[in-house]
C-alpha cells in the first residue's frame with residue numbers, strides 16, 4: 001500500500017469510525033487512481049449519453065465545458081513548456097499558488113493547486129466525513145461529493161434548494177448535528193442560481209460544531225453578482241474554497257484547480273493524493289490568471305449567448321430556471337430522459353436529469369453555433 005498517510009494519520013483514520021476493511025478499501029482506491037469509482041462532470045455527463053459513440057460533429061452541451069478552450073496566451077505558454085516536460089518542475093505549481101494567492105488576496109500557503117477541483121472535493125470528503133460524520137449538500141446539486149461520501153460509508157444528506165433556487169442554509173445547518181462537511185456550490189450546478197453572501201455567512205457561523213464548509217466556486221467567474229467566500233478562508237474560518245480552471249478558463253481537459261483555506265485544514269486533505277501536477281496545466285493556469293481582461297471578456301461572451309438562448313425559451317413559452325452561469329435547467333414537462341434521447345438523435349447532446357426534478361434537463365451554454373443548433377433541435381423535439 002503506497003497511500004501517503006503517516007502511521008499517525010492512519011490511526012486517526014481508524015479513530016474516525018472507519019473499520020480496517022473500509023480503510024483498506026479506501027487505500028486501494030486511492031492508490032489505483034485511474035479506477036476511482038467517483039465521478040466528475042465528464043463522467044457524470046456519460047449518464048446523459050445515448051448508447052453508442054458520440055459523432056465527431058456532435059453539439060456537446062452536456063458537461064458544462066467551455067468551447068473557447070484556453071486563452072491564446074495560456075496555449076502559447078503550454079506549447080513552450082512541453083519540451084521541458086521531462087522534469088517535474090514543482091516550482092510551476094508553487095508559481096500557480098503564488099499567483100492565485102495574489103489575485104485572491106490571501107497568503108500563498110493558503111492555496112494548494114490540484115489537477116482540477118474534483119480531487120480536492122473528493123479528498124475533503126475523505127478527510128472530513130466518516131461513517132459517523134455525514135455529508136450535507138443542496139438538491140439538485142453537483143453530485144460528485146455525495147458519491148464519494150457514500151463510497152466511504154458516510155451518510156449523504158440532500159437538502160432541497162429554496163423556492164428561489166438558493167441553498168437552504170437553515171435546513172442545511174439543521175440537517176445533522178454531527179455533519180462532517182457541508183457542501184455549497186455557488187453559483188450552483190445544475191441550476192446556475194446564486195446563494196446570497198448573507199446566507200453563506202450565516203451558514204459558516206451556524207454550521208454544526210466540528211463540521212467544515214466547502215464552497216465550490218467552479219463557476220464563480222462566469223456569474224455577475226456572485227460573491228466569493230475566499231476572504232473568509234483568508235480570515236481563518238472553517239471553510240475551504242474550491243476553484244477550477246475547467247470552466248471560464250476553458251482548461252477542463254488540461255486539469256488545473258485549487259483549494260483555498262487555512263493551511264491546517266488544507267494539510268488534512270493533502271495526504272489523500274500524491275505526485276507532481278501536470279506542468280502544462282500549471283503554466284496554462286498561471287498565465288490565464290495574468291491576462292487581466294480574460295474574466296470580464298469571457299463572462300460577457302457567455303452571458304450574451306445565455307441571454308439570447310433564454311430569450312428564445314421565453315418566446316416559445318418554455319419554462320426554465322433563471323441562470324447566471326454557463327448552464328440552465330429547462331422544464332420539458334415529460335421525463336427528461338426522453339428529451340435527452342431525442343436531442344441526441346438530432347446530434348445535440350444535452351446534460352442530464354436530477355432524480356428530484358425528473359422533468360428538467362440541464363443544458364450547457366455552448367458557442368453561438370452550438371446554441372443555434374440547440375434551438376432548431378429543441379423546437380423539433382418539443383413540438
Ligand SMILES: Cc1ncc(COP(=O)(O)O)c(C=O)c1O
Pocket residue numbers: 040041042063064115116117118119121142185189216218243244245246252256257
Ligand atoms: C460544481 C463543480 N465542481 C467541481 C467540478 C469538477 O471539475 P474539475 O475537476 O474539472 O475542476 C465540476 C465539473 O463540472 C463542477 O460542476
